[in-house]
Amino acid sequence: MKKILAAVDFSEPSKNAARYALALAKDIPGSSLTLYYTYEVMTAGSDGTPLLVDTDARKVIASGALNNLKAELGDAGNVNIDIAIEPGRLSSTLVKYVEHLGIELIVMGITGTSRLEQIIIGSNTLSVISEDICPVLIVPADATYKKINKAVLTTDLKDVASTTPVKELQSVLSDLKPELSVAHVAFEVGEMPDSIKKEKDALQKMLERFNPAFFHITDPDFIDAIDKFVKEYKPDMIITVPRKHSFFKKLFTESYTKKLAYNSQLPILAIHSK
Structure with a gap:
């Protein structure tokens, strides 16, 4: 990078x-x-x-x-x-x-x-x-640079092996050397399904040299979940892997921006899935 x-x-x-x-x-x-x-x-x-x-x-x-x-x-x-x-x-x-x-x-x-x-x-x-x-x-328009000491990767833990841009992620993490968190949002309360556990293990293996900390968050609203996570753990950057253009755009439509307003100083890195 x-x-x-x-x-x-x-x-x-x-x-x-x-x-x-x-x-x-x-x-x-x-x-x-x-x-x-x-x-x-x-x-x-x-x-x-x-x-x-x-x-x-x-x-x-x-x-x-x-x-x-x-x-x-x-x-x-x-x-x-x-x-x-x-x-x-x-x-x-x-x-x-x-x-x-x-x-x-x-x-x-x-x-x-x-x-x-x-x-x-x-x-x-x-x-x-x-x-x-x-x-x-x-x-963001008013952001000032702050060394990227912490980064959070958001994930839905689906089809990790075929969709994770491993090379690009590793390049970013190797250059920035942040403390890495991985946030997975589940929309329903309950124990993590075995299928999701397998996806988590696969992603853990891909990123093992960066020693990521995994967080399983239960919230019916994805943006609210990331809002709470960022407020608590205070990362310097959000990394997202949009599968489709429409997904990324959805995060920034007017109905969601008020929830993200607290985060106006936080840069977002978009790395497309494979």
């Missing part, structure tokens, strides 16, 4: 995500950071007529803005910072760039409205997550 890319659009949340990305990179020896910006080659005139963008002029402006942001980030320590500007839609253009350069982590900000409990993930962030390019770290 040493090649890090921060996707920016010059909004304050994206600038904050870039600051977070640099601080994270400084904590991972040998890391590099790319500040990445894309722009549409077509725009709409006042009457809605499609107009071609002056790409050369746009690149010059974007290059200046990215270099200004690079300067604003301040001391980069031993982290090499590059800038990249490409025409096209973010998600499709980013796929090619990430694959070509071997980017291992994308860092993006959350676009928020005026009230904390109304925070939602921006459409660009969702589109990048849905592409399943590489792990994506979602940084």
Whole structure:
């Protein structure tokens, strides 16, 4: 997880995500950071007529803005910072760039409205997550970097062997070296079924060198369960393995964000299942 890319659009949340990305990179020896910006080659005139963008002029402006942001980030320590500007839609253009350069982590900000409990993930962030390019770290708009000493992996303990992104998880955990907790939420009260115990044992074996602590939580509401867990154990990052784009999006729809508002400073790392 040493090649890090921060996707920016010059909004304050994206600038904050870039600051977070640099601080994270400084904590991972040998890391590099790319500040990445894309722009549409077509725009709409006042009457809605499609107009071609002056790409050369746009690149010059974007290059200046990215270099200004690079300067604003301040001391980069031993982290090499590059800038990249490409025409096209973010998600499709980013796929090619990430694959070509071997980017291992994308860092993006959350676009928020005026009230904390109304925070939602921006459409660009969702589109990048849905592409399943590489792990994506979602940084809340007001988050400030704190060394990742504790992380919690949320899991439903289903089909662990075929769905767990072991390589990506091990890479993240090896680089960050956090104290790892694994939180499984059961919706009904009762003893853990044998099938779930087997899945737990399988995941335990996959992650055994990280010595994870497992927690079995009973709660009919997944978000409430994670809420309580985070309040009690105070992790610095949540790691989730969304099986589908819609599952991840569900966590951030307006009906759930109020329950997650307490967690506004906590980054969430999405690593797609295999």
